[in-house]
Amino acid sequence: MNKPQAPLKIEISKSAILHNIKFVRQLIDEDVTYYSVVKGNAYGHGIETYCKVVFEAGVQHFCTYTAEEAYRVWKTTDGKAAILIMGYIAPNELEWVIENDIEFFVFEEKRLQDAITTAKKINKKALVHIELETGMNRTGFPIEDLDTVLSTIDSNASCMEAKGICTHFAGAESITNYHRVKKQQSRFKKVVKKLKKNQQLPLLVHSSCSAAVIAYPKSKHNMVRIGILQYGFYPSREILVNYLNHNEGKENILQPKRVLSWKSSVMDIKDVKAGEFIGYGTSFFSNTPTKIAIIPVGYSLGFNRNLSNLGRVLINGKRLNIIGTINMNALTVNITDLEDIKIGDEVVLIGKQGEMEISVSSFSDAGNLPNYELLTRLPAEIPRVLVD
Secondary structure: OOOOOOOOEEEEHHHHHHHHHHHHHHHOOOOOOOEOOOHHHHHHHOHHHHHHHHHHHHOOOOEOOHHHHEEEEHHHHHOOEEEEOOOOOHHHHHHHHOOOOEEEEEEHHHHHHHHHHHHHHHHHOOEEEEEEOOOOOOOOOEEHHHHHHHHHHOOOOOOHHHEEOOOOOOOOHHHHHHHHHHHHHHHHHHHHHHHOOOOOOEEEEEEOOOOHHHHHHHHOEEEEEOHHHOOOOOOOOOHHHHHHHHHOOOOOOOOOOOOOEEEEEOOEEEEOHHHHHHHHOOOOOEEEEEEEEEEEEHHHHOHHHOOOOOOOEEOOOOEEEEEEOOOOOOOOEOOOOOOOOOOOOEEEEHHHHHHHEEEEEHHHHHHHHHHHHHHHHHHOOEEEEEEE
């Protein structure tokens, strides 16, 4: 028997990916290095599918959060891409990381010392980026410890190289964080200025994420870490407005395009008599004869249970209501009075069908989830299929 088919799929648009690379590049200067952030399974788009396309399109640098993600990027790009791990590395993973020239953040003393020990053991330089704590209060060395960190790296120059220095802003996507982010920006700028004066500045200097590239353009330095923008989403409505305001009056303003569509198919169709409850519990009562379509998608495959009796899907170009409680493996759609729907018809959960569309934003709002969370919750086992 051939491999059984999944009850749904995620389509990834190659043309949209290529368009978004162009969009990102027009936001930064030519001498600024663009690192593509692919943590969270490339924001739900699939590391293998996404990285293959962008690498072939000329994006040579990637950021991940874990060594496991870095390994997947490394395999997908045949070990040819530059990869930077921003977060978790288990002690037993450091050897592989260093051996394969994978760059990584150092943000506390133990990781720094573990990296030195491992690098000496395998006689290979560890390539590190020094992360500084400027006000995010997550990971990063205190600024006052930087001299000690640099001294440690210098005294172990045979086995360690500081490739970069960086920080991360605490919410650049929202004006409510403006003063906090500006303070971070000022603290980091002073550090960079001091290191440059002392001829200690590493090759790469970075603090900008997708939001900061637009809202705080002076924070770009010579490297940026771009996540959500490259998948076709603004980090927030504020950032969209900011971008449009800065480009007011210009012709042919580039806008990012959505890369992802989420689809399934009709599994069953049946008629329910008036006076019956539909699905689990009593959340939907059929006051009149009701025709329903069963879709083999539920919360185990990333479809939020909060969308029960609220969500919409597209079938045959029509926007239709989800009725009843969404369960683990299925949801029910009201197709009363529609004769043209049949078993096997395509169902769009997110994306376009004809003139109609269900956007990630509308889907997220209905389920009370931000774009980031919804996308990264899409299970990795759903097939990612490259189209156009």
